[in-house]
Each structure stands twice: as C-alpha cells, then as structure tokens.
Amino acid sequence: MSGAASIGGNIQLLNDTLAAAKAEGRSALIAYLPAGFPTVDGGIEAVKAAFDGGADIVEVGLPHSDPVLDGPVIQTADDIALRGGLKIRDVMRTVREAHEATGKPVLVMTYWNPIDRYGVERFTAELAEAGGAGCILPDLPVQESGLWREHAEKHGLATVFVVAPSSKDARLATITAAGSGFVYAASLMGVTGTRESVGEQAQDLVRRTKATTDLPVCVGLGVSNARQAAEVAGFADGVIVGSAFVQRMLDAPDERAGLAAVRALAAELADGVRGGA
C-alpha cells in the first residue's frame, strides 16, 4: 500500500485541459493509441507524435487478449503488442514518458480483468506515480465500480465512464454522478472502428448526457477524419479518435512513416475540432 505520501495523479491537469479548450471555444482532441504497438518504444513515440500534431489528451490502451469491444484494427494492434511481450509496467512507462515529454494529460483505457488481477491499489498507485490522469474502463459498469473509484479518488485519478445510445436517462444520471474527468459518449452501438458517418444518435446522446451533468462530454467511436471531427465538435466537448490512428500506423511502410502519419492525422483532426475540415 502506498501511504498518504503517494504522488497524486493528474486529474486536475485533465480538467484544466478540457476547460482550456472550452475557453477557446472549441472541442478537445483526444487520441487513442495502444501501448506496445508496434513496440513499447514505438508506441511511446506514437503518443508523442499525436500530441505533437495537436492532440490535447491521449488515451493509452492496455492491450488485452480478449478485446470484446474492439474491432479488427485495434485487435490487430493488441495482438502485435501482446506477442511482443507487453506488460503492465510497459504501459506505465508509456504513460510516464509521454506525459513527461509533453506535460499533457495521459489516461489509460483498459478492460477490467487486467486491473482486477494486478490489484486495484497497486494499479492506481503506479498509474498516479507515472503521471497518469485517469482511466477509461469500458467493461466495468458503474454498479461494479465502487472499489475502483475509492482507489482512483485516493490517487487523484479520473474515472471516465462510457455511456451509449441505449443508456436510459435515469441510468445516465447514475453514471455521470459517479464519473469524473469527462464522460465518454459512444457515438453508436458497435465496437471500435472507423465509420462513414457519425450518426444523429451521438448528438442526441450528448444532449441527454449533458442534461445530467456539468462534466465535459466527449464523443468517440467511428470518427476518422477532419470533417467528422468538425461535425462532432459542433455538439461535443471533445472528439475521441482511435482506430484511424492505428490504421495509419498499420498502413505505413515503416515506423518513421507511421509516426509521421500519426502526426499528420492529429494535425488534420486538430483543425477539425477548431471548425476546419
């Protein structure tokens, strides 16, 4: 157990970053990149490239053997990372080095079993110590989240819950009351992956979510280009992009080209969230 002297996580930096984007009259750009993909060092460089291109916040994925909420693109990246021997300590190093190099907020996105197995106290203490800002836990429903939230709060980490178009209003209120940092609104019913269009359900979900909370509401799933980012930025506090970054890395002939592609996509999307398309 880390005692009271433990280093606090960066939830405040996350809150300040989202507030600053709002003060500029724009949405924040949030990028997702899996740790360990294509290698641990390459993954760290990819996070830095996303920040360099204009991302305000990055979610570092903790690759899982059974990513039931991910489409084929992120499954492929997870497979590559795990085959490369990725460990949780590598995820922590990714968070630490990306945050230290940029001073920007870095979250971890993970399925629940790795944390359950690793130990909630150990995980939250290490993530806070690495400079992490919080966690997104897409398969941990709010009613099972009590233990996590207790430790996350103690270590200054945000708990970002996912809401879905199928979430009823009463449930949205329960979820947003328990969450912190921001709310992750899934734009559609489905797994991660790029889509042609981000449907009207996203706008409706953001409206219904905002009716229950003052937390920023950021939209993810399906967004892959500046036009979509601009559209979502019209009604959401943040735009979350994952698979499109991973796809650019998978398509690139080598790591250097992959990093350049990540930087370029982040710049394009950063224009998008500022209304350019």
Place this chain on the structure above:
Amino acid sequence: MPSQFFIPDPEGQVPSAEGYFGAFGGKFIPEALVAAVDEVAVEYDKAKSDPAFAAELDDLLVHYTGRPSSLTEVPRFAEHAGGARVFLKREDLNHTGSHKINNVLGQALLTKRMGKTRVIAETGAGQHGVATATACALFGLECTIYMGEIDTERQALNVARMRMLGAEVIAVKSGSRTLKDAINEAFRDWVANVDRTHYLFGTVAGPHPFPAMVRDFHRVIGVEARRQILERAGRLPDAAVACVGGGSNAIGLFHAFIPDRDVRLIGCEPAGHGVETGEHAATLTAGEPGILHGSRSYVLQDEEGQITEPYSISAGLDYPGIGPEHAYLKDSGRGEYRAVTDDAAMQALRLLSRTEGIIPAIESAHALAGALDIGKELGKDGLIVVNLSGRGDKDMDTAARYFGLYDTDATVEADASATGAEIKGDAK
C-alpha cells in the same frame, strides 16, 4: 397443472439480485449492452412465473425434444468401474443430440416474447449451434452462429448441419480460434445489432441473468435423473458426474441434487495433454478468480489478467472460463472438480462404444472417464449417475484419426472385436 419439465430453481437462494453466487457472477458488461441484458432479466422473470410460458415450453420439451430422457444402466461398462453400478442420463437422445436443446428452446421462446427477430450464438463443438439453428428454423428466426475456425474444422459435420438448417456460420479467426473467440465475436455482433438481436448464450456463464437462466432451463436433467434413479435403484446415487466446459450440462445434472448432502457432485474438466503440461482447459483445477465474458469466476489467465489459450481435444470443453455457480460450488466445497486427460477421455469413449453400443461425445467421455475412477474409489456398493450430455457422431473424424480407424491409416486396429475388456494403450 404445474410444469413437468421446466422447473426453475425452487429455492431461489442464489444468485443474489445482482447476480452473485457468493463471490462469483455479476454483470461485467459494456454500457451498450446493459439495457439488453436487463431486458433479458426482466423478460425471464416474467416468463418464469407465467403458466403459458411453462406450458408452451413443456409441450416442446415433450413432443419436440423427446423428454424425459432415459436413464440407462451400463453394467458391461461398469465392470471397468470397480463394479459400482453406473447409470447414464441420456441427454444424447434428445432431438439434435445433446442437452443443449433444453436451454435453446427456452431462450427461443423468450426471444419471441421480446419481439426480437434475429438470434446469434457461439458454439464450440457445434452442439449449441446446431440446437440454436434448429430452434431458429422452428420459430422462423434469423440465425448467425459464431464458431472458432479450429472448431469448424474438427466439427465439420455440425457446420454442415447448421447450414442445412438455414443458419449462417461464421468462422472466427481471431485469438485461439476456439470457443472463447467465438464468444468475443458474438458479443461484438450483439453490441452492434442489439435492437433486434438476442444473444442466445449457450452455457451457464456470461453476465447475469444468463448463468441462472440457462441453469434453470437445464435443471430438468437432474430433476428427472433424481426421480429415475430412486425408481430404478431405490436410493440416491453416491455421485453425480458430468463433464465441465462452461458447465451447463453439469449444473443441469447437479442442481436438483444440491440439497442431498450425501450425493457427491463431481465435475470432470478437460486436462488436455495433462494439467502439468500447460496444455489444458481445466479452469477450476488450475485457474484463478477473474473476469471473462461478463462475470467473475475462475479463469485461465496470466499474472497480468491476460486470458491464456486453452487446449482440449474436445471443442466443447476447450474454454478458459467456467460458469460462476461452479466456482461457488467449488469454493463452498459442495462440488468437486477433477481433471481428465484427452487420452483417458478417448479410452472411455471407445470403452462405452464397445461395451454398451453407445458412442458418446468426446465432451461426455470426460465424465465417463471420471466415472471409471470414481467407481473404483467407491467400490462394489457404489452408485453413480453420469450425464451423457451428447452423442458422438460429430466426433467420428477426430476419433477415427485418434484410433486409426480409416482404411487409409496404417494402424487399422486388429482388436476390432475386442469387448473392451482390455483396452490397450495403443492410441498415440
């Protein structure tokens, strides 16, 4: 008239309202599925207390499935089990050839009550897939079955059966390309199509209410077996034995015996090439508590919560998880779980075939192998009920290769006339 064949747990003590069997169970699902899973729970609760539902299901179980299933004594097989009396609960005689139809018909009726028009399911050995495709044909529901690519190869007969019945079969190429990956893919489909789709989950795992609901639909196995053994042997058995993958046929047999404290409940897990080799799927024997596919139970995993790839010769048992109620029975001591290797299961498969004229599924053969040992432990006065959860037709290719039964194989056996009195270690 009370229902004869749909007999949900009358005690109703577990699970809790939140779906917990002691420390195990719960609902670890993405938010996108919360509304759908809650709808299943609400509809099942309504159906459970609706006499019309029970009457419709009873009618199907009698006239379509063929319940009650027989209880067959197997004395020539039992000679190899230390002389104990052995009875088989013949779920292999159900329509479609396994116990799976019990649950499938219940959930298919529920699908209709929810107004959904499409059903998806995972399958390992293909028995749940075949049963699901069958019910969808019967009720006019659209049907998509997810099956690991390795399993589509080793259970090719069942793939053809599903397609004959009109189902779409999708070979899953991710991960270990077996049952767990089929479940992952079915969950992905469900998240995207939940409005009109019911996920007809095939075992007593998954998020609440599936472990309790699927158990209730299979409870009839043990209820019948208990009544039948009392009639036939005049007493309760010393042990009820079943194979355990996800655990549906085992919980179906065990559940009615739980209050009978003198009846040992023994689950036989797949030890594959041996638990010590790491190539196995013996989740309760070698796993640790964790979360997989929506509930907390025992899981085969590494020290960082990554699920490890299971192995078993039996596609239906090749799964790194286990239903939460089995985890609860194990930890409470009410259930006993032991591991049975591929080789022991295959020998038992051949022994039953040659001594009794019954070819069991490789899954069920794990329970038969367990019964051979348990009989020797109990001795001559022992009385055992084994759940023969499925028939072996689907496994003939695997078995023929294992035993060299094809003409093209150099090792066609000379002991084809053997009575099974001496089963040699001549395979592999």
